[in-house]
Amino acid sequence: METITIVLVLLLAVIVSGVISRIVPIPLPRPLFQIALGAMIGLVADLRVTLDPEIFFLLFLPPLLFLDGWRIPPDELFKDGKAVLELALGLVLFTVVGMGLFIHWMIPSMPIAVAFALAAVVSPTDPIAVSAIAQRVPIPKRMMHILEGESLLNDASGLVCLRFAIAAALTGAFSVQAAALNFLWVALGGIAVGVGVTWGVSRAKRWVTRRYGEDGGAQILISLLIPFGSYLVAEHVHCSGILAAVAAGLTMGFVETSGEVAATTRMRRNSVWDTIQFAANGIIFVLLGEQLPIILSGAAEIVRTTGHHETWWLAIYVLAINLGLAALRFIWVWVSFRWTLFRAGEWKQQPNWRAVAAMSFAGVRGAITLAGVMTLPLAMADGSPFPARDLAIFLAMGVIIVSLITASIGLPLLLRGLKLPAEPSHLAAEDAARVAAARAAIEAVERAEHAMAEGQADADFYVAAAARVMDMYRDRIERHDIDTPDQPSFREIERIERELRLAGLKAERTELFRMVRRRELGSEIARKLVRELDLLEVRYAA
Structure with a gap:
């Protein structure tokens, strides 16, 4: 009963935070309001959520990563594939090594394996938080596609690095050769499992549908089970469940091009997945806020693990890590842009520093960072507490909050009036x-x-x-x-016609609801007619 109550409270907090973020005129992303509301719940209510790291990983990450892979435009991903890979793989490794050494140097009491684990969890970026900022300050489409592709792949690469860092912390040993071979098995095996499970399930579903008809509810449920199935199968054979979920999502995007799913099923399925994405991301940030009072209450004890006694040292460490992440990202993006210009024969041209800075500020940490740091083991193999676990969680939480605040302030300033190359027209x-x-x-x-x-x-x-x-x-x-020959006039006529059609549809719907209220029309007929109007409105409003 208590677990159900906690879940309901978390869902209610997600809804309320969304309302507050729309009411408050300050252009802050929704995750900040969710964190604040979660902190209020943690202070006022007697609700304590303690999640097993493995359950936390399984519950939230597979569906979110699967959906990111499913919905990302493949053509946009492949068009900027080199830039995406440079950020998702090269920048992650650069960040893990650089920040791991920096954190261990800054906090000598934190074992180097734990420092690398913390660097691994803060290396992935979060597109959901950037999207929340972009709702009020438009981000150029191409930049947004690169950020989405980066976050899709760096989630996997960062969490795979986390896996090796945790293994090194638990065993006390690390072999570069063994890690490289294991990485190949983990990565390639995870991708193969994700592709294989999605393709096999889709073929079986297609066979059943062709012979016995389509059941929309079953189709939606299958799409919900695929990421969890891919994740569990991959973990069972000791591969990356994260990469399996990502590969399953990408494969789902290609499988769906067969067009065999009914239109009504697609619309219902999209609504279900939108709700799951909204709820899962929101719950993660509310949980982050709910954990803050507990972590802060132990700040005095946590700071002692760093060799200091003043709690303000924790704030210094959080700011230093954020500055380090921003500096490494700026350097990598600058070098990447310079190399791109050099290959294009424009080696004398300097990259636009504002575009580089915007890409650096857009590296916001969020749900994946929190999910990753929560998977740090509670104890070592001998039963002793995992070293500096609370400190790592506190620093990761601080990085998330500070990166969200700095991005919500700095990104709009950098993007205002920024001149970028014109996007190619797809008209x-x-x-x-x-x-x-x-x-x-x-x-x-x-x-x-x-x-x-x-x-x-x-x-x-x-x-x-x-x-x-x-x-x-x-x-x-x-x-x-x-x-x-006269395309602009046709497009203007089409725009006006669309607005007139939408006005007419709104009037139709209003009249139908008025008739229902006056008992002039039955509710069943009204639902049918309103659904028809809704489908038309979706068509014209798209």
């Missing part, structure tokens, strides 16, 4: 796709009309109905034909 490709789809639809309607009218006495009805449907598609071709 021509979009128009060509609409025209091709409309032509295919006209051919299909003609074939269906002939098949349906064959042998019917009232064949003229089928011809008239087909003509009305094909006229709609011919109108689309005229509007979007890439050879049309």
Whole structure:
């Protein structure tokens, strides 16, 4: 009963934090409000959440990483693949080594393996927090795609590094050769498991659907189980469950191109996944805030592990780690941009320092960092407490909070008036796709009309109905034909028409609800009509 109450309180806190973030005029990301609300719950309510690290990892990370991989645009990911890999792999290793040595130098009492573990958990960035900032200060699309791709892959690389650091802390031994070979097995095996599980489940699902029809609820449930199945299978064979979840998400994106899932199932499934993403990310930050009073209450004891007695040393360490992370990221992005310009033959041109600084400030830490640091073992193999675990958790929490605050303040200032190369327009490709789809639809309607009218006495009805449907598609071709000379006027007409259609749909829905309130229309018929209007509104508002 107590566990259920805690879950309900956490979900309510996620909802309330979302409302507060929209009410408060200060442009702060939602995670900060969730952390603050969680801290208030921890201070006022008698709720104490103690999660086993392995359960915490299994519960939150697979679905979030799977969804990131599923929804990231593959073409955008591959277009900037080199930049993404440089940030997701090279920068992570650079950060783990640099920050691991820096943390151990700054806090000698923290064992070097634990310092590397802390560096590994603070190396991944969090796209959810950046997206929350971007809601009020638009981030250029290409920069956002690079940040999304980086966060998708650096989650896996950072957490794999964490796994080796924890193993070194528990065993007291570390072999570079053995770690390299183990890394290959862990990485390649995890990717293979994620691809294999998703592909196998999709083939089996397709076979059942073709023979026995589609069950929308089952389809949604299968999509929810795939990331957990991939994670558990990979961990069972001692591979990376994190990489398995990421690979499963990427594979799901390719599998879905078959287009065999019903439209209504896709819409319902997207709604379910949006809710899970919102709830899971929110709960993680609320839990972070809920843990803060406990961690702060033990600050005096924690600071003694550093060899000091004043608690303000903890704030100095948090700020120093954030400055170190920002400096390493700035250096890496600057060198990466310079190398890109050098390869493009523009070696005399200097990178735009504001763009480099914006990329550095956008390296916000969040849910993955918290999830990773919470997986630090509670005890060593001999039963003794894991060294400096509370200190590592406190520093990781501090890094998350400070990075969120600095990004919410610094990123808008850096992006304001920043001139970046123009994004390539996709309007021509979009128009060509609409025209091709409309032509295919006209051919299909003609074939269906002939098949349906064959042998019917009232064949003229089928011809008239087909003509009305094909006229709609011919109108689309005229509007979007890439050879049309006056494209701007057509697009302006289309925009005005869309706004008028949305106004009409809103009026229709209002009238239907008025009729229901006056008992002039039954609720079942009203639900059907409102759903039709909702589907049309989604189409025109997209």
